[in-house]
Amino acid sequence: MADPKYVLAIDQGTTSTRAIVFDHGGQLVATGQKEHEQIFPRAGWVEHDPAEIWDNTREVVGLALAKANATAKDLASIGITNQRETAVVWDRRTGKAVYNAIVWQDTRTQKIAEDLGALGGGADRYKAKVGLPLATYFSGPKIRWILDNVDGAREAAERGDLAFGNTDSWVLWNMTGGVDGGVHVTDVTNASRTMLMNLDTLSWNEDIAGEMGIPLSMLPEIRSSSEVYGNDREGGLAAGVPIAGILGDQQAATFGQACFEPGHAKNTYGTGNFMLLNTGTEIVPSKNGLLTTLCYKIGDQDAVYALEGSIAVTGSLIQWLRDNLGMITSAPEIETLARTVDDNGGAYFVPAFSGLFAPYWRSDARGALVGLTRYVNKGHIARAALEATAFQTREVLDAMNADSGVDLTELKVDGGMVQDELLMQFQADILGVDVVRPKVAETTALGAAYAAGIAVGFWQGEQDVIDNWAEDKRWSPDIADDERDRQYRLWKKAVTKTFDWVDDDVK
Numbered sequence: 391m392a393d394p395k396y397v398l399a400i401d402q403g404t405t406s407t408r409a410i411v412f413d414h415g416g417q418l419v420a421t422g423q424k425e426h427e428q429i430f431p432r433a434g435w436v437e438h439d440p441a442e443i444w445d446n447t448r449e450v451v452g453l454a455l456a457k458a459n460a461t462a463k464d465l466a467s468i469g470i471t472n473q474r475e476t477a478v479v480w481d482r483r484t485g486k487a488v489y490n491a492i493v494w495q496d497t498r499t500q501k502i503a504e505d506l507g508a509l510g511g512g513a514d515r516y517k518a519k520v521g522l523p524l525a526t527y528f529s530g531p532k533i534r535w536i537l538d539n540v541d542g543a544r545e546a547a548e549r550g551d552l553a554f555g556n557t558d559s560w561v562l563w564n565m566t567g568g569v570d571g572g573v574h575v576t577d578v579t580n581a582s583r584t585m586l587m588n589l590d591t592l593s594w595n596e597d598i599a600g601e602m603g604i605p606l607s608m609l610p611e612i613r614s615s616s617e618v619y620g621n622d623r624e625g626g627l628a629a630g631v632p633i634a635g636i637l638g639d640q641q642a643a644t645f646g647q648a649c650f651e652p653g654h655a656k657n658t659y660g661t662g663n664f665m666l667l668n669t670g671t672e673i674v675p676s677k678n679g680l681l682t683t684l685c686y687k688i689g690d691q692d693a694v695y696a697l698e699g700s701i702a703v704t705g706s707l708i709q710w711l712r713d714n715l716g717m718i719t720s721a722p723e724i725e726t727l728a729r730t731v732d733d734n735g736g737a738y739f740v741p742a743f744s745g746l747f748a749p750y751w752r753s754d755a756r757g758a759l760v761g762l763t764r765y766v767n768k769g770h771i772a773r774a775a776l777e778a779t780a781f782q783t784r785e786v787l788d789a790m791n792a793d794s795g796v797d798l799t800e801l802k803v804d805g806g807m808v809q810d811e812l813l814m815q816f817q818a819d820i821l822g823v824d825v826v827r828p829k830v831a832e833t834t835a836l837g838a839a840y841a842a843g844i845a846v847g848f849w850q851g852e853q854d855v856i857d858n859w860a861e862d863k864r865w866s867p868d869i870a871d872d873e874r875d876r877q878y879r880l881w882k883k884a885v886t887k888t889f890d891w892v893d894d895d896v897k
């Protein structure tokens with residue numbers, strides 16, 4: 391039998407699930423993709439249906455394999471990458487989720503987070519151990535909410551019947567057999583987003599789980615990002631193929647962008663924006679509003695850490711202009727509309743729809759569009775919306791430079807929004823450094839494929855990833871320093887207008 395020629399990556403993202411077949415050169419062979427429903431039961435709540443996600447996963451795997459004219463025997467391994475923090479709690483006996491997945495953007499856990507902080511230490515109560523501030527973003531308080539609010543959930547959890555996972559664990563458990571022997575595992579990168587894992591020992595912190603009221607029996611086993619966890623189940627579309635890589639989506643993109651040395655960084659422009667800076671085997675605490683997180687761990691090699699700047703709303707602001715305001719009918723039209731004017735006309739749009747993440751971590755903030763006059767038209771608003779992504783990125787980059795003590799000299803970018811050339815030029819202008827886009831833009835799926843391929847010897851290691859990486863396009867700054875400073879100053883002023891909006895009686 392011929393050697394397998396492909397690796398399959400499953401990218402269980404926030405808006406859609408993709409399956410992508412990659413060849414040995416790291417080139418994309420075929421893709422299957424399906425969006426799932428975004429459920430907004432109340433202001434600030436965001437949910438997904440785990441059953442729909444699992445159905446879509448199977449469908450897109452079938453689609454990708456069919457388009458690649460491939461079957462299980464063509465696959466060396468399968469890698470999984472996923473929206474992080476999003477919490478699924480399911481019953482191991484029935485295989486059914488006890489509640490919808492609570493998505494990372496959801497803000498319902500604000501009170502839980504505040505109450506935990508009030509035990510002492512405020513938002514930084516667990517930061518030294520887990521690298522994260524108490525915020526609505528992370529999984530732990532979401533699990534607590536489900537146990538507190540779903541009838542019978544706490545009792546079932548205490549009996550050992552319930553399992554928790556980010557969507558990597560949910561997909562893996564189902565792929566490896568579900569109620570029939572499913573493997574309940576996660577990798578270090580996903581575990582580092584729960585607020586429950588010790589950064590240094592890579593094990594669950596019993597004290598924090600205890601304070602959050604989460605039985606340890608619910609939690610998946612923590613493993614490396616690149617090793618064989620199990621095989622696709624009998625009767626599965628890739629039956630018998632080893633599932634051998636898991637990386638949270640942002641860490642996967644960092645891996646796919648070949649950021650293997652301390653000081654290497656990438657920025658992904660999707661629903662939100664996420665910049666990760668590799669800090670090597672050193673755990674670097676942030677003094678400037680960044681997260682300390684796991685970057686990856688290959689098999690039994692040492693874990694590699696990262697600093698991360700997470701921005702909740704970037705591409706989703708473009709979706710909002712499309713879906714809630716009807717200002718455009720497709721995301722790429724935002725660029726066309728923005729090009730109808732020369733500048734933002736004085737308008738600044740701070741999309742603090744989920745509060746503000748890095749570097750502010752203000753859950754009391756809400757969105758604001760400021761600087762409006764009769765002069766401003768929808769072209770200016772389109773521009774302000776795109777510029778919001780670039781300004782937020784500048785704030786995160788400044789924090790990275792301050793925390794690491796080294797100034798980044800260029801930024802590797804990826805994600806859906808990097809097709810927008812107006813945004814990319816403005817990004818280079820406002821950062822004052824080059825912005826570089828790779829040839830394979832699907833770096834998230836690619837990173838998961840590499841992790842899975844390295845585990846089974848399909849690729850030898852990081853050098854293959856470096857060799858396969860190629861530059862597509864580069865944007866260099868083309869703006870006067872005083873103009874950059876003026877615009878950034880106005881942006882910072884606009885940000886202050888979003889603070890302190892949420893009073894106790896504001897829903």
Ligand code: ADP
Binds near residue numbers: 659805809810
């Ligand atoms: P995710 O993986 O988070 O689901 P993607 O990387 O697929 O996201 O990026 C999709 C996001 O990019 C959407 O929020 C969409 O609004 C935005 N987007 C896509 N194309 C463009 C464009 N040409 N200009 C601006 N934004 C875009």
